[in-house]
């Protein structure tokens with residue numbers, strides 16, 4: 186993917202739909218999810234549809250992403266009704282990417298076939314690992330056989346764009362186990378692979394366990410595992426296009442590319458984040474508050490910010506530098522290159538400037554680059570309002 190192709194997603198139109206239901210809550214998860222509340226599924230789906238129907242008609246969507254939570258935990262026909270509502274209100278562009286997250290344990294062939302017929306054309310499987318002990322530590326309910334079966338069910342049902350999401354650095358996971366998971370994932374022949382390091386979030390069961398003395402992920406081992414992912418996936422014909430994402434040519438996730446290019450995306454559901462007409466907004470996080478709003482005919486919006494001036498420039502760097510394509514020159518790039526941090530990162534080959542762009546040449550160190558970006562002082566005459574702290578795109582589970 187050329188930088189110009191990556192930048193072109195700035196004018197794409199996308200939508201994110203949040204499905205918060207899960208069979209159980211994984212110990213590391215800090216997303217807006219509920220478990221054991223399947224009694225709310227019908228009400229929630231009706232609420233989502235009414236939120237969609239109340240929104241102002243926009244333009245045909247190039248990419249729709251059902252994330253969660255676990256979209257595959259909800260009956261396919263309910264997902265189809267939500268998709269139909271989006272199509273009725275905004276339209277769906279020809280050839281649009283219609284993507285959903287799925288857990289391997291609930292993606293049998295009949296369900297896959299129905300979802301394909303309803304219009305879904307991309308599935309992102311929460312495989313996480315092929316090591317049964319690691320899966321148990323992560324609180325996952327599937328095993329490696331189910332990952333394989335769900336993949337083949339999707340392929341046979343006609344999905345030609347499949348992703349495997351993996352997590353590395355779970356305490357107890359060895360480098361060899363991670364390599365085996367990478368090999369097993371590539372043997373399935375996915376079109377796309379995402380690799381996320383396990384992070385310890387405050388307020389989660391994992392966060393509490395680590396505070397009480399349990400093993401935390403080892404950052405040095407995670408760095409080695411990241412580099413082995415780069416090697417194995419590169420050898421298997423995948424191209425890295427973002428810090429955590431690799432794809433076969435043409436199979437990059439268009440919804441995510443829109444977010445990283447600072448394009449516009451609508452957001453529906455509890456805890457969902459959107460970006461439209463220069464405004465970043467988010468819905469209420471709790472499902473009961475969301476239902477109360479939409480069932481009462483009110484907006485579930487909980488807040489919004491308009492990034493302007495220097496904050497908009499910092500946001501452009503913060504989001505855009507996640508991409509291997511990097512970003513075009515601008516005042517922030519100039520300020521970073523002129524700063525002590527920027528010179529150090531440049532001399533170490535972490536950032537590379539050329540052909541009118543800045544990019545991170547060592548994606549493993551993107552967080553360090555972003556810390557330097559956030560530390561930059563606004564040049565004289567640029568307003569700063571702190572809105573960048575609120576950028577939190579929706580992401581895969």
Ligand code: SF4
Nearest residue numbers: 207210211214254582
């Ligand atoms: S990690 Fe995924 S499957 Fe687990 S609770 Fe969170 S959203 Fe649900």
